[in-house]
Amino acid sequence: MNAPAELPAALSPQWPPQAPPAPEHTDIAIIGSGFAGLGMAIQLRERGEHDFLVFEKAGSVGGTWRDNHYPGCACDVQSHLYSFSFAPNPDWSRMFSTQPEIRAYLEDCTDRFGLRPHLRLHHELRHAAWDESAQLWRLQMADGKVVRARVLVSGMGGLSRPSYPDIPGLDTFEGECFHSQHWNHAYALRGKRVAVIGTGASAIQFVPQIAPQVAHLDLYQRTPPWIMPKPDREVSAAERWLFRRLPFTQTLVRTGIYWMLESRVLGFVLHPKIMKVVERVARRHLARQVRDPALRATLTPDYTIGCKRVLISNDYYPALTRDNVDVVTAGIARVERDAVVLRDGTRRPADCIILGTGFHATDPLLRGVIAGIGGVDLVDAWRDGAQAYLGTTVSGFPNLFFVVGPNTGLGHSSMVFMIESQVAYIADALRQMRRDGVQAVDVREPVQRRFNERLQARLGHAIWSAGGCASWYIDPRSGRNTTLWPGFTWQFRRATASFRMTDYDLYPVRRAVPDEATRQPAADIASAAGA
Known part of the structure; x- marks a missing residue:
């Protein structure tokens, strides 16, 4: 059978050449x-x-x-x-x-x-x-x-x-590794040895959630955050009914919250010495929730409250007192295929590394x-x-x-x-x-x-x-x-x-x-x- 003749250029699928789409x-x-x-x-x-x-x-x-x-x-x-x-x-x-x-x-x-x-x-x-x-x-x-x-x-x-830490060997880790922003929900943490790097706003929220599931959790802390009690509660059905029927009541609540939060500027900017009063509240919160004096000392910041972002949580400190949780402060030297190695040479095995290292x-x-x-x-x-x-x-x-x-x-x-x-x-x-x-x-x-x-x-x-x-x-x-x-x-x-x-x-x-x-x-x- 003879080979088919070539199509004329005008009938070719590539003809006429496609112009780029108009902006x-x-x-x-x-x-x-x-x-x-x-x-x-x-x-x-x-x-x-x-x-x-x-x-x-x-x-x-x-x-x-x-x-x-x-x-x-x-x-x-x-x-x-x-x-x-x-x-x-x-x-x-x-x-x-x-x-x-x-x-x-x-x-x-x-x-x-x-x-x-x-x-x-x-x-x-x-x-x-x-x-x-x-x-x-x-x-x-x-x-x-x-x-x-x-x-x-x-x-x-x-x-x-997301900000990723510059840790030697992190790319050689053979276990699961992800940033908190890219949480892998398909990965089952139950029974795993988990290393959490970072103690910022994200970590204090997810650590209490995963600590009861994992076999062991190492929390790598460079600088402890100041943490205040979180005045959270459910909004009652009666309150929601009132907000729907009488919207001005929700406006009043919003206004009250606004001015309460604005008062914090007095300590942050105008009179920083006021923050010593706030710091006492944070210290009492830590003392109530962490009885072990050694752990409490590890979790106590050495800077004035407000210098870094002030965090709020009622369950972070209790999570760190669990038997299967260690707060590690020695500093990370490198990561190997199945472990985190500290600067003092200690090797801590891990199945999963979660980066709670914030953003740029x-x-x-x-x-x-x-x-x-x-x-x-x-x-x-x-x-x-x-x-x-x-x-x-x-x-x-x-x-x-x-x-x-x-x-x-x-x-x-x-x-x-x-x-x-x-x-x-x-x-x-x-x-x-x-x-x-x-x-x-x-x-x-x-x-x-x-x-x-x-x-x-x-x-x-x-x-x-x-x-x-x-x-x-x-x-x-x-x-x-x-x-x-x-x-x-x-x-x-x-x-x-x-x-x-x-x-x-x-x-x-x-x-x-x-x-x-x-x-x-x-x-x-x-x-x-x-x-």
Whole structure:
């Protein structure tokens, strides 16, 4: 049989050659779908904006409350305050909600405020670059898709990238090994010898959950945390009924919690000596729960309470008193295929290693993710530590807005309050830009510099700097606290109450570039949607 003749090029499956897909356009691109990203999207919807998209690398919303699902995962701020003020949930089951309940709340908000059409799931941002000629952000996703946006809002958060310890031989371990953020629920811990590295906020929640299951647990502690009693309880059916029928009662509870937590600033920032009173409460909590004087001494910090993150738990200390739990402080020299070897030469067998080693707080972004004017990488702009103006805008990066940016973290209250403040500030910026015919804004470098000089001056006297510890709040390169807001949250809300154009260099609206000529203006889109 003769071989079939070749098909003409025009009939070949590869003909004509496939052109790359045209870039997608949106006026506002939001990265991330946790409290920050969803809060921004809801604010836009409520203000009649419809030309925006929310890009999420995962297959569902939730941010940190989707990614962290280890046993015992819960919030350490009361639920009535750790939620949107405009979307109260009268059905919280506990004062401090667990991860599944918070994640369900965020899913509910997504539906309640009609955000599903704006979501782009499985869209991981690989690179965002400011196009100076077009005055737009060009975003490239992991799958090669290109999106152009006038405004870029980062809702990626500061605690989203796990930190892995630099321990020799960790990659040679033949047992199970995972970070608490990537908990392997398929791995059965019952009867196993487990090594937990780290004693931070995650570890104090999951250690009590797994200690009764395992054959033996070694907890590798470098620095003990201060731990306060957790005033948690179930919310009664009667309370939930009252919150549903008389919503103002829940508002009163939220307000009371808010001002109670705000009072902590007196000790953290204004009068650090007050923390000695708080420290006595923590010492009594430790003494009541740990009777063994040697173990109690091991678990007693040598720095002022508040210097590191203050943790709350009622079951962590009791878990450490179990016969099958050892607190190990000798320091790790290396990991072998089936054991952890200490600096004193002791070899401690392990079937599983769980890393409770936290996140990259002072260095949240990788190089190559965001590039501003002149192609400057944000990592290089932050080579001496992350900084921004009002934690929201960075000089040299026009129309880039951060929610939960540098120095917006809290050691005393709810981040959702800070998120709502930033979101309102960004929304006001967009409103004024549209009103005044401004295409782009770029915070002036002197404005950003003066703001951060004042900020660092206040932080220099706070407990986080003067408490005698080394914490993840402090950038190791500069020694500056690049994480926390040094004051009351109402002061931050007042500072972000309105967007001041005089703080920014302004770029007027220009005629559309040729490949944008057919794009429908955002105002027309809003009108068509019935806004």
